[in-house]
Amino acid sequence: xxxxxxxxxxxDVARRAGVSTATVSRALATPxxxxxxxxxxxxxxxxxxxxxxxxxARNLRTNRTHAVLAVVPDVANIFFSQVLRGISDxxxxxxxxxxxxDTGNDPERERDHAEFAQAGWVDGLLLLxxxxxxxxEGGRRRLAVPTVSLCERIPxxxxxxxxxxxxxxxxxxxxxLLQLGHRRIGYVSGPPNNILEHDRFAGYQDALxxxxxAPDPTLVRPGDYTLAMGEAAATAYLAxxxxxxxxxxxxxxxxxxxxxxxxxxxxxxxxxxxxAGFDDIEFAGAYNPALTTVHQARSEIGARATTMLxxxxxxxxxxxxxxxxxxxxxxxxxxxxR
Amino acid sequence: xxxxxxxxxxxDVARRAGVSTATVSRALATPxxxxxxxxxxxxxxxxxxxxxxxxxARNLRTNRTHAVLAVVPDVANIFFSQVLRGISDxxxxxxxxxxxxDTGNDPERERDHAEFAQAGWVDGLLLLxxxxxxxxEGGRRRLAVPTVSLCERIPxxxxxxxxxxxxxxxxxxxxxLLQLGHRRIGYVSGPPNNILEHDRFAGYQDALxxxxxAPDPTLVRPGDYTLAMGEAAATAYLAxxxxxxxxxxxxxxxxxxxxxxxxxxxxxxxxxxxxAGFDDIEFAGAYNPALTTVHQARSEIGARATTMLxxxxxxxxxxxxxxxxxxxxxxxxxxxxR
DNA sequence: TTGAAAGCGCTAACAT
DNA sequence: ATGTTAGCGCTTTCAA
Numbered sequence: 146x147x148x149x150x151x152x153x154x155x156x157d158v159a160r161r162a163g164v165s166t167a168t169v170s171r172a173l174a175t176p177x178x179x180x181x182x183x184x185x186x187x188x189x190x191x192x193x194x195x196x197x198x199x200x201x202a203r204n205l206r207t208n209r210t211h212a213v214l215a216v217v218p219d220v221a222n223i224f225f226s227q228v229l230r231g232i233s234d235x236x237x238x239x240x241x242x243x244x245x246x247d248t249g250n251d252p253e254r255e256r257d258h259a260e261f262a263q264a265g266w267v268d269g270l271l272l273l274x275x276x277x278x279x280x281x282e283g284g285r286r287r288l289a290v291p292t293v294s295l296c297e298r299i300p301x302x303x304x305x306x307x308x309x310x311x312x313x314x315x316x317x318x319x320x321x322l323l324q325l326g327h328r329r330i331g332y333v334s335g336p337p338n339n340i341l342e343h344d345r346f347a348g349y350q351d352a353l354x355x356x357x358x359a360p361d362p363t364l365v366r367p368g369d370y371t372l373a374m375g376e377a378a379a380t381a382y383l384a385x386x387x388x389x390x391x392x393x394x395x396x397x398x399x400x401x402x403x404x405x406x407x408x409x410x411x412x413x414x415x416x417x418x419x420x421a422g423f424d425d426i427e428f429a430g431a432y433n434p435a436l437t438t439v440h441q442a443r444s445e446i447g448a449r450a451t452t453m454l455x456x457x458x459x460x461x462x463x464x465x466x467x468x469x470x471x472x473x474x475x476x477x478x479x480x481x482x483r
Numbered sequence: 484x485x486x487x488x489x490x491x492x493x494x495d496v497a498r499r500a501g502v503s504t505a506t507v508s509r510a511l512a513t514p515x516x517x518x519x520x521x522x523x524x525x526x527x528x529x530x531x532x533x534x535x536x537x538x539x540a541r542n543l544r545t546n547r548t549h550a551v552l553a554v555v556p557d558v559a560n561i562f563f564s565q566v567l568r569g570i571s572d573x574x575x576x577x578x579x580x581x582x583x584x585d586t587g588n589d590p591e592r593e594r595d596h597a598e599f600a601q602a603g604w605v606d607g608l609l610l611l612x613x614x615x616x617x618x619x620e621g622g623r624r625r626l627a628v629p630t631v632s633l634c635e636r637i638p639x640x641x642x643x644x645x646x647x648x649x650x651x652x653x654x655x656x657x658x659x660l661l662q663l664g665h666r667r668i669g670y671v672s673g674p675p676n677n678i679l680e681h682d683r684f685a686g687y688q689d690a691l692x693x694x695x696x697a698p699d700p701t702l703v704r705p706g707d708y709t710l711a712m713g714e715a716a717a718t719a720y721l722a723x724x725x726x727x728x729x730x731x732x733x734x735x736x737x738x739x740x741x742x743x744x745x746x747x748x749x750x751x752x753x754x755x756x757x758x759a760g761f762d763d764i765e766f767a768g769a770y771n772p773a774l775t776t777v778h779q780a781r782s783e784i785g786a787r788a789t790t791m792l793x794x795x796x797x798x799x800x801x802x803x804x805x806x807x808x809x810x811x812x813x814x815x816x817x818x819x820x821r
Numbered sequence: 822t823t824g825a826a827a828g829c830g831c832t833a834a835c836a837t
Numbered sequence: 838a839t840g841t842t843a844g845c846g847c848t849t850t851c852a853a
Contacts, residue, residue, distance in 0.1 A: 171833095205845050493848095504825095504846090539846080544829055836839105
């Protein structure tokens with residue numbers, strides 16, 4: 146009667162099965178340390194009592210949570226959400242759970258989560274925001290929580306990371322545009338000081354340099370990874386005496402903005418001008434025209450980083466602390482031969 | 484020396500501040516139950532020792548976690564990820580944390596999370612997957628974990644929910660198409676048996692009925708919310724003796740598929756045919772042409788559901804258990820007057 | 822306003 | 838293979 150109301154504990158199960166609590170614990174956690182007969186008795190008692198483990202008690206005792214915190218600037222960002230998918234799947238395979246901190250790049254929220262991470266709320270940290278979690282208020286030396294960063298490595302830190310080989314990919318894409326016969330190749334940048342942007346721009350330069358060319362400053366436009374800046378860049382190009390042959394935007398949103406901008410002005414893509422992007426976000430292939438872009442293996446990035454983190458948590462050596470995943474150039478309808 | 488290595492506990496702080504552990508606990512959790520002088524001493528000691536609370540211990544003791552689990556079929560789905568943003572923000576405001584379970588609609592994973600939820604891993608549940616978490620293996624009566632469902636109400640359950648007023652919104656969109664002079668209005672469905680789909684189709688019928696019309700069966704095409712089915716529907720329409728004037732797809736991905744399908748066949752949208760979608764996903768406005776659609780206030784849905792859940796967790800009465808949020812019709816470039 | 826002390830539910834060291 | 842028991846670090850009742 147009142148047994149129905151109280152949440153059953155491990156000793157309720159033990160009593161019912163006629164064994165000790167230690168045996169119940171073992172039967173549940175490490176079944177092969179227990180005689181099959183006993184195990185069955187325990188399982189039966191568990192079912193009969195409706196016993197469910199108390200996570201908090203276990204976590205306190207073992208000092209482990211089997212949970213991992215992913216720190217993301219914006220869950221609603223389609224790029225990150227696909228990385229999260231890879232993280233989530235991999236964690237699940239290894240018996241871990243995912244906790245997400247959507248910080249919106251708010252330092253206060255980041256600090257808050259940093260504190261909770263130290264409080265033992267999770268076993269490890271996945272940083273997708275390109276920076277360290279701030280130190281706690283007192284500025285005290287931080288206790289080491291296993292951490293891996295991904296998507297955007299953290300400059301000046303030695304935290305292991307996984308990212309796309311941005312520079313090589315940007316070089317390869319620029320090279321493809323050159324192969325198509327384009328020579329006046331524009332470039333729309335990401336935010337200044339962004340490390341991804343540095344790498345991508347360097348790749349763009351590499352490809353030009355390989356042909357003895359250099360970026361034409363009038364064809365390099367500032368951007369910030371938003372569609373609006375892509376449209377603005379199109380307007381700027383339209384004001385030039387001579388249009389570029391092609392424009393390489395350092396992400397897909399800006400590439401779409403370029404297409405919209407040029408289309409609105411009556412120029413058709415790719416007939417009048419070729420456009421390439423970077424990321425291969427979900428709708429890139431569905432765009433009109435379908436976008437030529439650099440495919441980042443987002444869920445793969447998440448998966449690799451997660452495996453590394455679990456190795457760290459479980460005390461294994463890391464094969465490599467810096468992983469650069471190759472990206473694939475996807476030629477679709479927004480580019481054509483000159 | 485070795486004090487530096489051990490993680491400081493509450494009694495380290497107590498000793499340093501010259502008070503009891505109880506006082507430290509109070510100074511931290513309920514500062515105004517403690518004399519200012521004492522509080523300051525404790526705060527100083529906390530800083531000096533670098534003390535950080537142990538979450539597991541607190542959770543065990545208080546039987547609370549201040550965490551909420553959101554069960555999502557797919558984090559990488561752009562629709563859900565924007566709802567999550569609203570959830571995350573609201574939780575944060577109230578001092579709760581977000582745990583995400585990406586189930587991929589896998590029942591085994593759902594069961595696993597259901598069990599953990601019962602194990603006290605979180606204080607409440609947000610169900611975005613349109614179904615109940617499965618009962619634990621024994622089929623035992625489940626202990627009540629506070630739960631709210633959102634986006635898609637759960638048929639046959641009395642769990643409180645928040646969703647868009649799908650039927651009204653679909654009716655309004657269809658009505659707008661009628662106002663534009665269209666009469667042969669096609670409809671591309673969502674998956675059969677889907678409750679959202681039922682509502683949306685009912686709304687489409689409502690609007691036609693209000694003008695004494697009925698859906699033309701040849702103009703109603705099956706779909707499954709994917710872009711590919713939108714393209715397939717376009718092909719099917721093109722095979723008809725007479726094209727529809729307009730097509731209303733029950734989500735944006737299919738609307739984009741329609742646009743691509745018609746465009747590929749040389750028909751231009753909206754000149755030759757008007758297309759409308761549903762959801763207003765992130766790139767709907769950036770599409771080419773920009774998509775006329777039904778704007779769902781995704782983060783608002785998340786926020787409302789979260790407030791309800793917190794009320795439930797904290798034992799407050801719910802003002803209403805069923806919330807239907809109005810949606811806004813957004814006319815863009817994919818529709819025009821006939 | 823503060824302190825002493827019990828105990829949340831579990832796991833693991835040790836003993837058998 | 839199983840049992841006994843200490844104790845993880847905190848909060849909270851009760852007493853002072």
